[in-house]
Amino acid sequence: MNLEDLESFITVIRDKSISNAARSLFISQPTLSARIHRLENELQFKLIERSNRGIQLTKEGMYFLPYATRFLASINNVNTVLEQDEQQGRKQTFQQVVDRDNKLIIGIDSWLAPTLGKLILQQLKQYNVNNYRIYSHPSSIIKYLFDLNQFDIMIIYNDEHKEYEFSTPAIEDQEVLLYSSERSDMQSDFYRNLDQLKKLPCIIFDNPVLVEHSKFTDEFMEVLDISEFQLVDNFDVFIQMVELDLGYTIMPISSILHLLPMFDNHVMKVSYQFSDVELSSHFVQMVHNKNKLDLFPSEHLVQNIYQSYLDIQRKR
Template sequence: MLYRQLECFLAVARTGNLSRAAEEMYLTQPTLTARLKALEEELGDQLFVRTSRGMRLTEAGREFLPYAERVVSSFEEGKRRLEELRGASGGKLVVGASPGVGTYALPGLLERFVGAYPKVNVSVRTGHSEDILEMVLREEVHLGLTREMRHPEVESVPLYEDELVLVVAPEHRFTQRGSAGLAEIGEEQLILFDNDSSYYEQTQALFTSAGIRELRTLEVDNIEAAKRMVEHRLGIAFLPRSAIVRAVSAGNLVLIRVEDGPEMTRSIVALRRRDAPASGPVRAFLELAYGMAERKEERTKLSPALAAEFENLQLIDLFT
């Protein structure tokens, strides 16, 4: 109510006339007069004197005027800022990403996002999937991009399915046939990366389930290092498809089909707190990210509100 009183005070100070100020404020004159009286009672000073020429500011009114102008101006600026935030024409977006997502998927997505919403300030934090989940829960990030993880306080927006595929150097013996069986693959030196990741666990489980216990391995701590080891003919590797698209296209790596192995995939999702209001930047980012979803039935994992919001979005390929 105080804000409305200040608006009335400024309107009368500007026009010097009660009836014109009331018309400008779309109020009746008695309502305007009542608001001015309430403001004067709140301040304990008379702000206007009535003259034959209209309303004139008292000394107290002249002293109070710049403060009232600043309050109203700050309020209007705050309203504009919130409108920007709702419409993604400003504000901030903090994204957490696991290493693979942050290196291979996020740059393409951010290129589209920043191009569409250049006034949003973006900050990116990285960590393993468990770390990203904790960042989301502690509200240190607005969204966490990582493998699918379940928590009662978190909602998942499906992004894409990332497949583990076998790659070798162009000169490798597997390239002539373009495929290999697990027994043959088990005879090769295997490059493994990041022993804390689910990719590492999937690769180990693949050979264990096939009864292959003894493997010659070379372990590194990240995907890029694994790619370089394969390129230098130090072994072969199962790597995320999202990480090797450009290397295969450039002829630095060759994709080999596994003849008797199951498809190895993991879902990459955007995590957000269920109770966190989605600002304009968050909604805009999710709209772009949701376009990456490869299976329409995954939309049933969303809350009804988010599912309806993203129903008509199309697939985005961020890896080409």
């Protein structure tokens, strides 16, 4: 995807016209139009429409715009770091950012990070591992980067059952229904409770929404015949909506395991019930590679994190 095309698209929306955007970018209108068409052809959907009211975003364009903006901002941030002037006194900071040879690099799925993050840090502390970096991304990105030797350890959802040379056994996940504890009409019957909750929207948490964990969300929405939903891409907002009885949700227990004590002790006004719905199995898996085994006890770290997670899960 061409960065100039993305910038041109964003500039057209900002300036609200092709002519104004062309002047801002110091290019001709035909050149700008060609860039927009090229981007639309690559994406295979229309981004903008021209009308008497000027430039209007299509529905697809409205969804695409924040991600295009975020992507360009990320590229600009990378350029800012890489172009640091040594006289600014940031050379040492830059070296710490880019130096990976002597660091243990860990990737963890963004849904698993809140639950497993503390377990990882406890093990790193126990083994006196001080040079490390932890990245939180969707499993698809982590797996891709792991295959490119960019991670030494990864903790992911491995629903595809891909085999890795050095990995723990896969841990089968379980779905949990979350709803506001302010509700007094809930019973032990899962489906009866769900019928009550369906008067509210189902809250779908994902970032990007409808993408990285869509296999899970698509399945339970189809099986449970859920038609009304609210999309949220921030976990804190997601939980707050449940607390305020603005909706309900179903999540893998691995993603909210760290919150269950607060639910049980009424620190957070959220109740939960284990799902009776038969959905496809989802699996959590921890993997390490042979890199840096002379520097870090990667195998022991992974095994201990795995065992600690199993212990917490069994208590539930």
